[in-house]
Amino acid sequence: MTTDTDEAARHRAKMEKRKAVQDAEVASKTIEKGLLIVNTGPGKGKSTAAFGLALRALGHGWRVGVVQFIKGAWDTGERRALEAFGDRVAWHTMGEGFTWETQDKARDIAAATRAFDKARELMADPTIGLVVLDELNIALRYDYLPLDEVVAALAGRREGLHVVVTGRNAKPELIAAADLVTEMGQVKHHFAAGVKAQRGIEF
Amino acid sequence: MTTDTDEAARHRAKMEKRKAVQDAEVASKTIEKGLLIVNTGPGKGKSTAAFGLALRALGHGWRVGVVQFIKGAWDTGERRALEAFGDRVAWHTMGEGFTWETQDKARDIAAATRAFDKARELMADPTIGLVVLDELNIALRYDYLPLDEVVAALAGRREGLHVVVTGRNAKPELIAAADLVTEMGQVKHHFAAGVKAQRGIEF
Numbered sequence: 001m002t003t004d005t006d007e008a009a010r011h012r013a014k015m016e017k018r019k020a021v022q023d024a025e026v027a028s029k030t031i032e033k034g035l036l037i038v039n040t041g042p043g044k045g046k047s048t049a050a051f052g053l054a055l056r057a058l059g060h061g062w063r064v065g066v067v068q069f070i071k072g073a074w075d076t077g078e079r080r081a082l083e084a085f086g087d088r089v090a091w092h093t094m095g096e097g098f099t100w101e102t103q104d105k106a107r108d109i110a111a112a113t114r115a116f117d118k119a120r121e122l123m124a125d126p127t128i129g130l131v132v133l134d135e136l137n138i139a140l141r142y143d144y145l146p147l148d149e150v151v152a153a154l155a156g157r158r159e160g161l162h163v164v165v166t167g168r169n170a171k172p173e174l175i176a177a178a179d180l181v182t183e184m185g186q187v188k189h190h191f192a193a194g195v196k197a198q199r200g201i202e203f
Numbered sequence: 204m205t206t207d208t209d210e211a212a213r214h215r216a217k218m219e220k221r222k223a224v225q226d227a228e229v230a231s232k233t234i235e236k237g238l239l240i241v242n243t244g245p246g247k248g249k250s251t252a253a254f255g256l257a258l259r260a261l262g263h264g265w266r267v268g269v270v271q272f273i274k275g276a277w278d279t280g281e282r283r284a285l286e287a288f289g290d291r292v293a294w295h296t297m298g299e300g301f302t303w304e305t306q307d308k309a310r311d312i313a314a315a316t317r318a319f320d321k322a323r324e325l326m327a328d329p330t331i332g333l334v335v336l337d338e339l340n341i342a343l344r345y346d347y348l349p350l351d352e353v354v355a356a357l358a359g360r361r362e363g364l365h366v367v368v369t370g371r372n373a374k375p376e377l378i379a380a381a382d383l384v385t386e387m388g389q390v391k392h393h394f395a396a397g398v399k400a401q402r403g404i405e406f
Contacts, residue, residue, distance in 0.1 A: 008308060015306040037404075044383040045242060045252035052248075052255035052281065057403045059280030077262030078255065084287055103218040105211060129403060146312035162404060179398065181391040182246040187384035195382065196232035200260045200332060201240075201365060 032159040035179040036154055040137060040170035043184035050132045050164040051078045054089070057162075062129030063088050065122030069115045070095040070135035070167075076203050090128070092118050095135065112144035116153075123157050129161045137167025140174070151177050223346075237364040238382040239357055243340060246387035247253070253335045254281045254365040256357075260365075265332030266291050268375030272318045273298040273338035279406050280381035285386045293331065295321050300339070315347035328358050340370025343377070354380050 004042055037053075039046040044100050054064045066082075071093065080120050082089045094115030096107065116139075155177045165174065175181050197203065240256075242249040259269045267283075275295065285292045297318030299305050325334050342348050358380045360366055368377065378384050400406065
């Protein structure tokens with residue numbers, strides 16, 4: 001017969017072992033560096049997680065830069081909420097909407113180029129600790145920007161600066177240059193059940 | 204010979220078609236409902252995306268509730284940043300750390316039970332539009348809470364309330380009840396290159 005006390009002791013022993021493994025693992029990581037982070041994949045949460053990181057960075061007292069490459073003048077909740085942090089957030093909406101909204105490739109290229117110039121400016125600003133390049137992957141996918149130049153600029157970012165790039169279909173060259181890449185996979189989506197894009201969830 | 208004008212016209216025609224498909228798709232979704240959202244998988248961004256949703260909700264003027272089931276008294280950036288929104292955020296850290304930190308199963312169960320009681324309270328509060336149940340999946344995975352009761356409480360949430368559940372290894376019963384499930388997959392992680400958990404990125 002096993003007693004509750006036996007089980008509690010076994011649980012404790014197992015968890016002591018687990019903690020030792022965990023502590024050793026944590027101790028083995030010693031490098032600190034500004035990360036190039038990529039959130040890609042067909043699922044939700046790519047931009048949302050990037051803005052979650054911005055929130056975390058603000059909580060540590062950093063300044064944050066945001067460039068939106070695609071989305072146009074949408075009045076989004078995240079933008080409005082980040083306005084509460086005043087000039088600690090440098091927010092630049094440089095896109096003019098999805099490419100099927102503008103229907104003009106030359107205009108899309110010009111907008112993407114202006115957006116990446118702004119991104120370079122924010123990355124060079126020593127008061128900024130995190131830069132979010134929202135939907136940059138889309139601009140790269142449609143060849144609106146020269147991939148090699150963009151990857152070189154991101155890889156050559158100043159020491160200590162974290163950069164987050166979002167959007168589906170991240171280019172392999174960008175993934176190769178990145179420190180942390182997450183693929184958001186769609187397991188189940190409410191659009192399939194006829195539920196529409198909703199305030200607070202999609203925008 | 205194709206000219207620039209030809210190419211621009213082709214691009215335009217293709218994007219006009221794309222826009223028609225997109226518009227029809229948007230028009231086909233008519234339902235509005237409070238969603239049960241699950242962020243799971245081994246990759247990063249599960250909690251971060253949930254806090255990004257909280258930020259978006261705050262931008263729309265909603266109140267937000269947060270219950271942390273596992274993490275203990277860590278002074279995280281996201282918590283500090285959300286304090287800027289005053290009593291519009293009801294934040295409850297109910298966990299006492301990872302299960303290998305406490306090494307006491309009875310204590311873990313008691314903490315998880317208190318945390319879910321708090322979750323029920325927030326879900327019942329009509330002033331709250333979004334509730335984040337951070338790392339609830341971990342408490343369910345270790346059987347610290349009765350799965351059927353938890354799923355019933357989430358499925359029976361009041362109309363219009365959005366709930367986000369995070370943590371790896373989401374239970375199939377929870378996924379079945381959810382409207383939106385995203386699996387965060389790890390493509391590349393800086394820990395593998397010896398980079399340690401860093402302020403602003405991991406906490």
